[in-house]
Amino acid sequence: MTHEIAVIPGDGIGQEVTPAAVEVLEALDIDFSFTESEAGDAVEEATGEALPDETYELAATADATLFGAAGETAADVIIPLREAVGSFVNIRPAKAYPGIDAVRPETDLVFLRENTEGVYSGHEDRLTEDVATLTRVTTQSASEQLAEFACEYAGPESEHDGFTIAHKANVMRETDGLFRDTVAEVAAENGIDTDEVLIDAFATKVCLDPTQFDVIVCPNLAGDVLSDLAAGLVGGLGLLPSANIGPDRGLFEPVHGTAPDIAGEGIANPAATIMSAAMLLEYLDYDEEAAAVHAAVEETLADGPRTPDLGGDSSTADVTAAVIERL
Amino acid sequence: MTHEIAVIPGDGIGQEVTPAAVEVLEALDIDFSFTESEAGDAVEEATGEALPDETYELAATADATLFGAAGETAADVIIPLREAVGSFVNIRPAKAYPGIDAVRPETDLVFLRENTEGVYSGHEDRLTEDVATLTRVTTQSASEQLAEFACEYAGPESEHDGFTIAHKANVMRETDGLFRDTVAEVAAENGIDTDEVLIDAFATKVCLDPTQFDVIVCPNLAGDVLSDLAAGLVGGLGLLPSANIGPDRGLFEPVHGTAPDIAGEGIANPAATIMSAAMLLEYLDYDEEAAAVHAAVEETLADGPRTPDLGGDSSTADVTAAVIERL
Ligand SMILES: CC(C)[C@H](C(=O)O)[C@@H](O)C(=O)O
Ligand SMILES: CC(C)[C@H](C(=O)O)[C@@H](O)C(=O)O
Numbered sequence: 001m002t003h004e005i006a007v008i009p010g011d012g013i014g015q016e017v018t019p020a021a022v023e024v025l026e027a028l029d030i031d032f033s034f035t036e037s038e039a040g041d042a043v044e045e046a047t048g049e050a051l052p053d054e055t056y057e058l059a060a061t062a063d064a065t066l067f068g069a070a071g072e073t074a075a076d077v078i079i080p081l082r083e084a085v086g087s088f089v090n091i092r093p094a095k096a097y098p099g100i101d102a103v104r105p106e107t108d109l110v111f112l113r114e115n116t117e118g119v120y121s122g123h124e125d126r127l128t129e130d131v132a133t134l135t136r137v138t139t140q141s142a143s144e145q146l147a148e149f150a151c152e153y154a155g156p157e158s159e160h161d162g163f164t165i166a167h168k169a170n171v172m173r174e175t176d177g178l179f180r181d182t183v184a185e186v187a188a189e190n191g192i193d194t195d196e197v198l199i200d201a202f203a204t205k206v207c208l209d210p211t212q213f214d215v216i217v218c219p220n221l222a223g224d225v226l227s228d229l230a231a232g233l234v235g236g237l238g239l240l241p242s243a244n245i246g247p248d249r250g251l252f253e254p255v256h257g258t259a260p261d262i263a264g265e266g267i268a269n270p271a272a273t274i275m276s277a278a279m280l281l282e283y284l285d286y287d288e289e290a291a292a293v294h295a296a297v298e299e300t301l302a303d304g305p306r307t308p309d310l311g312g313d314s315s316t317a318d319v320t321a322a323v324i325e326r327l
Numbered sequence: 328m329t330h331e332i333a334v335i336p337g338d339g340i341g342q343e344v345t346p347a348a349v350e351v352l353e354a355l356d357i358d359f360s361f362t363e364s365e366a367g368d369a370v371e372e373a374t375g376e377a378l379p380d381e382t383y384e385l386a387a388t389a390d391a392t393l394f395g396a397a398g399e400t401a402a403d404v405i406i407p408l409r410e411a412v413g414s415f416v417n418i419r420p421a422k423a424y425p426g427i428d429a430v431r432p433e434t435d436l437v438f439l440r441e442n443t444e445g446v447y448s449g450h451e452d453r454l455t456e457d458v459a460t461l462t463r464v465t466t467q468s469a470s471e472q473l474a475e476f477a478c479e480y481a482g483p484e485s486e487h488d489g490f491t492i493a494h495k496a497n498v499m500r501e502t503d504g505l506f507r508d509t510v511a512e513v514a515a516e517n518g519i520d521t522d523e524v525l526i527d528a529f530a531t532k533v534c535l536d537p538t539q540f541d542v543i544v545c546p547n548l549a550g551d552v553l554s555d556l557a558a559g560l561v562g563g564l565g566l567l568p569s570a571n572i573g574p575d576r577g578l579f580e581p582v583h584g585t586a587p588d589i590a591g592e593g594i595a596n597p598a599a600t601i602m603s604a605a606m607l608l609e610y611l612d613y614d615e616e617a618a619a620v621h622a623a624v625e626e627t628l629a630d631g632p633r634t635p636d637l638g639g640d641s642s643t644a645d646v647t648a649a650v651i652e653r654l
Binding site: 119133136178207 | 401402406430446449451452457458459462463464465466467468497504505526527532533534535548551552555556558559560563
C-alpha cells in the first residue's frame with residue numbers, strides 16, 4: 001500500500017529541514033508517495049494567499065502531512081492546516097537530551113493539547129470603539145475525544161501512568177470546568193489515573209521540578225504556552241517535534257519557526273523535523289521504523305555531527321546523513 | 328494624617344504572615360490605624376460567605392488593604408477584593424535573591440498585569456449540554472489606563488527603560504490586538520520605548536535568558552501564568568509580593584497561598600507579605616520607609632535567620648524580629 005504524504009516546507013529554514021526529513025523517510029523500506037505544495041509568506045507575497053486552496057486540499061486528502069514552518073503568516077497557515085487534517089489533539093513532547101544544554105536536564109514531558117477550540121475557534125467582535133470581545137468555546141464532545149485519546153496514550157499499554165489535567169477552572173468555571181470534568185470522567189470510566197493542576201501553579205511547579213509531571217492534558221491556548229515553557233526548560237524550541245492527530249490523517253511539524261537569521265545557509269538543525277517524521281511513522285503504525293529514527297536522532301545528538309545552534313559546525317546535510325547512517 | 332489600613336489575614340499561613348507584616352508597619356514612625364476583617368474558607372464555613380459584605384466594604388473604603396491568603400475560596404475572595412479597591416493593575420515583581428536557590432538566579436522582572444478584564448470579567452454560558460462559552464472582554468479604556476501606569480512605572484524617572492508588551496494577537500486579533508495597539512500607542516505618545524513578544528515565545532525565552540526582559544505589560548490571564556512562571560525561575564512563590572493598584576486605594580498580598588501543610592506551626596516565611604507591606608508604603612508615598620523595609624528583608628534573606636522553606640530552622644517571629652531590627 002502506498003502512503004500519500006503531503007510535504008509543505010513553507011518559509012525560511014522550513015525549506016531546508018523539511019527535505020531533510022523526507023530524505024530520512026525515503027531511506028526506509030516503506031512505500032511513500034510525496035507531493036509537495038506551498039504555504040507561507042513567500043506564496044502569500046506572490047499570490048495573495050498564505051494557504052492556497054490546493055495546499056489545503058492536499059493536506060485534507062493525504063494520509064499524512066509534513067510541514068516545515070511559516071513566517072509572519074504562521075497563524076493563517078497552521079490553524080487551517082490543523083483543521084484540514086481534522087486534528088483534535090496536538091502531541092508535544094518536551095524532552096531534554098544528554099549533552100545538550102538545558103535549564104532542567106531532567107525534563108521529560110508530553111503535552112496533549114486540545115487542538116480545535118478555546119480561543120482558537122473563538123468568534124471575535126469589536127462591539128464599540130472601546131470594547132472588543134472574544135467568545136471562547138469549550139465542548140463536551142471535543143473534551144471527550146481528547147480524553148479518549150489521552151487514555152490510550154497514557155494508559156496501561158503505554159510507558160506512562162495516567163495523566164495530569166491542567167486548567168483554570170477556578171476562574172473559567174463553566175468552560176474549563178466542563179473541560180476538566182469531562183476529561184476526568186472519561187479517565188475514570190477507563191480506569192486511568194489522573195490528577196489536576198491549575199495552569200498558573202503548573203508554570204511554577206514545572207520549573208521547580210519537572211519530574212513531578214509526565215503527560216499533561218490541557219486546553220488549546222494553555223497547551224500553547226505551557227509546552228513552550230517546557231521548551232524553554234529543555235533548551236529551546238530547536239529540538240521539539242509535534243504531531244497534530246486526527247481520526248484519519250495527521251500533520252507533523254517541528255515546534256520551531258523559520259529562523260530567518262540562518263535561513264538559506266544550510267546550517268539549520270533538522271532534528272525536530274526528523275523527529276516529527278518519526279511521529280508520522282508512529283501514526284501510520286510503523287512503530288519499529290519510528291523507534292529506529294528516534295534512536296538515530298538521539299545517537300546523533302549525543303555524539304554525531306552538530307549544527308551551530310548546538311555548538312557544532314556541521315551542516316543540515318551532514319546531520320541528516322549521520323541520522324540515515326545510524327538507521 | 329492617619330492612614331486607614333484594612334487587614335485581612337484569611338486562611339492558613341495568612342493568619343501568621345499578615346500579623347508579621349503589620350508588626351513591621353507598626354515599627355515605623357507612621358500614623359496607621361489597622362482594622363482587621365475576615366475572608367476565606369474559615370468564614371465561609373462559619374457563615375456561608377467567603378467574602379462578607381463588611382470585609383468588602385472595609386477594603387472599598389480603607390486607604391490600603393493588606394491581604395494574606397485564602398484557600399479553596401481564593402477566587403471568590405481575591406477577584407472581588409481587587410474590584411473593591413478599583414484596581415486596574417497588578418504589579419508582580421519576580422526577583423531572585425543572592426543565596427536563595429533559584430533555577431535562574433539572574434531573574435529580575437516586573438509584571439504589570441491588567442487587573443480588571445479578559446477572562447476574569449468574562450461572562451460564561453452553558454449553551455447546551457455540549458457547549459459552554461466564555462466571552463473575554465478587552466477595552467481600549469482599561470488598556471489605556473494600564474499603559475499610562477506602565478509609562479510612569481517604566482519611564483525616564485524610573486530605574487527601568489521602557490517595557491515589553493506580551494500578548495497573543497496573532498490568534499486573538501481583535502481583543503489582544505486592541506490591547507497591544509492601545510498600549511503601544513500610549514507608550515509612543517509618552518516617548519516610552521516598547522517592544523512586543525507573543526506569550527508563548529515569552530515562555531520559552533524567559534527560561535533561556537530572563538535578562539532579556541525587564542518590565543512586562545500583559546493581559547490579565549497571561550499575567551497570571553507568566554508571573555507564576557517567573558516565580559518558578561526564582562525558586563517558588565514564597566518570596567513574591569504583589570500590589571493591586573487603583574486610583575484611590577490598593578490591595579497588597581503575597582503571591583503564595585495558604586500552605587496548609589505548615590499552617591499553625593509558626594514557621595511560615597513572612598518575607599513576601601512584608602515586601603507586600605513595603606509596596607503598600609510606596610503606594611502611600613513613604614518611599615524612604617519602603618526602601619528601608621525592602622533593604623531589611625533583603626539583608627535578612629542574605630544573612631539573617633531563615634524559616635524552613637529556605638533551609639533554616641527559625642520561626643516567623645524570629646524572621647520578623649530580624650527584619651524590624653534591621654530597619
Ligand atoms: C502560530 C500560532 C498560531 C501557533 C499556535 O498558537 O498554535 C504556534 O504558536 C504553535 O504553537 O504552533
Ligand atoms: C486565585 C486566583 C483567582 C488568582 C488569579 O487567577 O488571579 C491567583 O492565581 C492569583 O494570581 O492571584
